[in-house]
Amino acid sequence: MKYxxxxxxxxxxxxxxxxxxxxxxxxxxxINQAIFILKNVDVDLARGYILGFGMWAPVVSFLLxxxxxxxxxxxxxxxxxxxxxxxxxxxxxxxxxTSSMAGAALCFFIARFYGRTVVTKLTGxxxxxxxxxxxxRYGKYTILIARLLPFISFDIVSYAAGLTSMSFFSFFVxxxxxxxxxxxxxxxxxxxxxxxxxxxxxxxxxxxxxxTLIFLLKKVWNDKKxxxxxxxxx
Amino acid sequence: xxxxxxxFGLLILCTLAFTLFTSCNKQxxxxxxxxxLSIYEKGDYFISPQELKSLLGSENLILLDCNNPKIYAKEHxxxxxxxxxxxxxxxxxxxxxxxxxxxxxxxxxxxxxISLGIDNExxxxxxxxxxxxxxxxxxxxxxxxxxxxxxxxxxHGGSTYWKELxxxxxxxxxxxxxxxxxxxxxxxxxxxxITKDELFENLDKKIVVDVRTKKExxxxxxxxxxxxxxxxxxxxxxxxxxxxxxxxLKTPKEIEEIMGKMGISKKDDFTLY
Numbered sequence: 001m002k003y004x005x006x007x008x009x010x011x012x013x014x015x016x017x018x019x020x021x022x023x024x025x026x027x028x029x030x031i032n033q034a035i036f037i038l039k040n041v042d043v044d045l046a047r048g049y050i051l052g053f054g055m056w057a058p059v060v061s062f063l064l065x066x067x068x069x070x071x072x073x074x075x076x077x078x079x080x081x082x083x084x085x086x087x088x089x090x091x092x093x094x095x096x097x098t099s100s101m102a103g104a105a106l107c108f109f110i111a112r113f114y115g116r117t118v119v120t121k122l123t124g125x126x127x128x129x130x131x132x133x134x135x136x137r138y139g140k141y142t143i144l145i146a147r148l149l150p151f152i153s154f155d156i157v158s159y160a161a162g163l164t165s166m167s168f169f170s171f172f173v174x175x176x177x178x179x180x181x182x183x184x185x186x187x188x189x190x191x192x193x194x195x196x197x198x199x200x201x202x203x204x205x206x207x208x209x210x211x212t213l214i215f216l217l218k219k220v221w222n223d224k225k226x227x228x229x230x231x232x233x234x
Numbered sequence: 235x236x237x238x239x240x241x242f243g244l245l246i247l248c249t250l251a252f253t254l255f256t257s258c259n260k261q262x263x264x265x266x267x268x269x270x271l272s273i274y275e276k277g278d279y280f281i282s283p284q285e286l287k288s289l290l291g292s293e294n295l296i297l298l299d300c301n302n303p304k305i306y307a308k309e310h311x312x313x314x315x316x317x318x319x320x321x322x323x324x325x326x327x328x329x330x331x332x333x334x335x336x337x338x339x340x341x342x343x344x345x346x347x348i349s350l351g352i353d354n355e356x357x358x359x360x361x362x363x364x365x366x367x368x369x370x371x372x373x374x375x376x377x378x379x380x381x382x383x384x385x386x387x388x389x390h391g392g393s394t395y396w397k398e399l400x401x402x403x404x405x406x407x408x409x410x411x412x413x414x415x416x417x418x419x420x421x422x423x424x425x426x427x428i429t430k431d432e433l434f435e436n437l438d439k440k441i442v443v444d445v446r447t448k449k450e451x452x453x454x455x456x457x458x459x460x461x462x463x464x465x466x467x468x469x470x471x472x473x474x475x476x477x478x479x480x481x482x483l484k485t486p487k488e489i490e491e492i493m494g495k496m497g498i499s500k501k502d503d504f505t506l507y
Binding site for chain 1: 304
């Protein structure tokens with residue numbers, strides 16, 4: 001009975017969201033326009049778009065970042081650059097960072113709310129359990145590494161984490177720390193980011209990521225060794 | 235099992251045949267005769283790929299890529315600066331807002347051109363992949379020409395024909411250009427543009443041609459249009475219909491025929507959008 005009710009709520013929310021998009025023209029047009037602006041991958045265009053909303057500009061930027069998180073293929077760095085140009089690099093970085101955190105949290109909860117049963121059916125319980133176990137122990141490091149690597153999709157990581165049993169708190173903290181360097185650097189350098197500087201930034205992030213990875217591997221190895229020692233003792 | 239072997243053999247054969255064929259094609263394209271642009275009344279708006287190739291790396295060339303930045307990041311002509319679709323347009327607000335997407339004022343345009351290292355002397359060449367975008371190179375060239383810049387040219391056939399000739403594309407990063415010292419522009423030549431209000435007042439007297447995709451003409455709103463559809467009474471002709479499959483221009487005769495079928499001759503005054 002309880003299960004049925006939950007299912008009803010899930011389907012209800014979906015219907016409301018899709019209905020809003022399809023039957024409320026204002027919602028549909030604005031979402032389509034926002035997607036069109038982001039698809040152009042043009043910082044000036046995004047900046048003009050956000051600026052056009054006047055005093056609502058920060059709110060629109062926030063919503064734009066959340067839209068970008070849900071719709072996987074849209075670029076986030078365009079919004080980060082535009083924010084830096086509009087609000088100065090410090091305020092821009094704070095805005096970009098908080099809005100991308102909100103976006104990540106939303107993805108995490110969407111996956112947790114809708115995904116578990118569906119994904120278990122797809123992957124088989126055992127596979128997910130073993131990933132779960134890994135995420136339980138090392139999830140925060142995995143997330144941190146993924147966040148530092150600029151070529152790993154931000155949104156997919158959030159969705160994937162939502163499917164495991166890792167706690168929201170550790171996911172959120174790891175995301176926050178992992179996002180920090182890139183957000184600060186992108187906001188500070190902004191659209192000045194050309195060839196050589198870009199290489200340096202990517203290099204630095206890789207360095208962070210690799211050190212985290214080494215730390216993680218060491219931890220995994222130590223844990224394994226400990227487990228083995230216990231077995232040997234028995 | 236045996237079947238698979240045969241399939242595999244066939245696949246290899248096909249691949250070989252294909253590579254041989256394409257390499258032969260490439261060679262014949264390399265030897266392709268340069269297309270004579272002087273047959274066009276405004277042929278000097280264009281530059282041939284052969285001529286551009288000989289200018290690459292020169293101090294006197296500013297090469298602007300008008301593709302979506304995603305495509306630019308994947309491949310562009312060596313030394314090109316990626317400027318996207320809307321480099322010289324007003325961008326504050328959103329599609330449908332008053333003034334959004336109109337051409338920048340003269341003062342704003344001068345600022346932008348100086349930042350790109352453009353002056354009145356250097357040759358400025360614009361290009362795009364003509365089948366993966368809205369032909370933003372054409373619009374930008376039209377705008378700069380109206381501002382009196384005769385040193386602006388469109389690459390004939392865009393990167394489409396450039397690639398067909400087997401000329402090189404690269405991922406190499408282009409250094410930011412040094413700003414130019416100065417540039418002089420004329421006021422926009424108004425005889426080649428019409429405002430929304432002017433057109434609306436004379437709608438029954440004007441020939442109007444919508445050159446967007448069929449889908450957009452029929453009401454699609456995928457390019458951010460706040461309202462779908464087309465201007466009342468507009469005819470439809472996709473802009474790429476004036477091009478060959480490799481991006482080069484159809485001959486003047488072919489173009490006149492296409493326009494003739496729509497009831498438009500050279501003497502007519504008509505509006506495109």
